Amino acid sequence: MPDSPTRPRRILVTGTSGSGKTTLGRRIAVAAGLPFQEIDALFHGPDWTPRPSFVEDVDRFTAQDAWVIEWQYDTVRPMLAERAQLLVFLDYSRWRVMRQVTRRTVSRRVRREELWNGNIEPSLATVLTDHEHIVRWAWRTHALWPSRVAEVSRTHPGLEVVRLGRPRDADAWLRQAFPSEA
Template sequence: MLTADDPLPFPPERVLIAGVTGSGKTTLARRVAQRWNLVHHEIDALHHGPNWTPRPEFLDDVRAFAETSRWVTEWQYTSKGTDSILPVRADLLPWLDYPYQLVRRRLLRRTLKRRVLRTRLWNDNVEPTLWSREAWTGENDIMRWQKATRHKWDERMPRIEAEFPHLTVVRLRHPRETERWLRAAQ
């Protein structure tokens, strides 16, 4: 496993970004796409159909872009089957392993902003209103989801490294490390 200060052994072509909900995977994916001239496939846009229903074509779309030569995406929907597709093809895995309080604040700020401004997301979906009960309970409670899954990558990473030895993992523990890594990477 590399750190922010280790040079990359190759110019990446297929990048899979891991991290807890709210860590900044999509933001980093956009920046990585620009940095290395890769195509960003936002995985949420592929997954969410109208009315937040999963798109039946989701895994077919993931398989299709994974077979291309130059891409970046976020590692999500592991229980939906992305684990058998994305890490097999990826060559670089930046892992955003930021402090919990930092990602907690980021997610709360993003969630409040989207709900207050009624931000249109994938396939014209909008998060529940700020004041509705459903916004903060059950499957719509993204804050609860983040808390429940915050240790997922710590637990999974040893298995990932063993199962996918071709995958170069870069553990980034703070946004400052991520900035340093991006500046130094070729």
């Protein structure tokens, strides 16, 4: 990314699980020429256990001058908000998110796609038995994100927040924010 005082170089992407944070984060990183880190890859160790070095790994990555990462996990959200210049909020409808997270989960399970540190999506039947299953988690936490974003806007007035309500809004914003790169 060319040095520009008007373009943010420390960018967070947020929204509920399945909203497309990682996909948009990667697109922003490519368009802006910034390093990207998928935060779930830092959090999840083998057998879905939290990695002991998670907070230190996030600290190390975001101590750099420029980056893109998702704004997730209570233990690091405050640090990320302190360091970021821009928060991009994917505020998509619950139905869009549920369609996306369900499609993604089924696809990953059928393909037995490795996610992070040897982990794969569990059996699809676990959506009925596991309270923390990603599809159930997305449903349950969807309504929390607007208030979280409003709160961080109040507590970090220097943090620019961009709210995107649909994927086409994200596409348009990306073209506008990084016109020569996108």
